[in-house]
Amino acid sequence: MSLLHPARTGSVVTVWLVNDVPARLVYEGQRYRxxxxxxxxxxxxxxxxxxxxxxxxxxxxxxxxxxxxxxxxRRAGGEWQLIRIYD
Known part of the structure; x- marks a missing residue:
């Protein structure tokens, strides 16, 4: 497993929760389930x-x-932030 985009950590991401658990995410305009x-x-x-x-x-x-x-x-204030992304 390798770390991707280390310079982009701290980026704001959009997260949808179902029963307080992540279900979907948008990162750099790309949707992920x-x-x-x-x-x-x-x-x-x-x-x-x-x-x-x-x-x-x-x-x-x-x-x-x-x-x-x-x-x-992680949640920071009212936003979700990317800490790390791995491939």
């Missing part, structure tokens, strides 16, 4: 060796052409 079970990112996860200092989500998003990425997002 969440195609796995999103994992909550939490600062106090007991198995982590370092603190992330954030609360957010990690999930796989797949576009209409079938291309998938892993997204890490």
């Amino acid at each position: 969440v195609t796995d079970m999103p994992t909550r990112l939490e600062d106090e996860h007991p198995e982590m060796t370092h603190r992330l200092n954030l609360t957010g989500w990690r999930f796989q998003g797949t576009d209409d052409a079938g291309l998938s990425h892993m997204f890490d997002i």
Whole structure:
């Protein structure tokens, strides 16, 4: 797995939630469906060796052409921000 677009982290993304869990995302004008079970990112996860200092989500998003990425997002103020995107 490799990190994509490291300079674009912090970008605002649009996220649709279903039952408070991400279901869809728009990143750089491209729509993605969440195609796995999103994992909550939490600062106090007991198995982590370092603190992330954030609360957010990690999930796989797949576009209409079938291309998938892993997204890490967090809520900052009233917006969702991209933390990382992996291929």
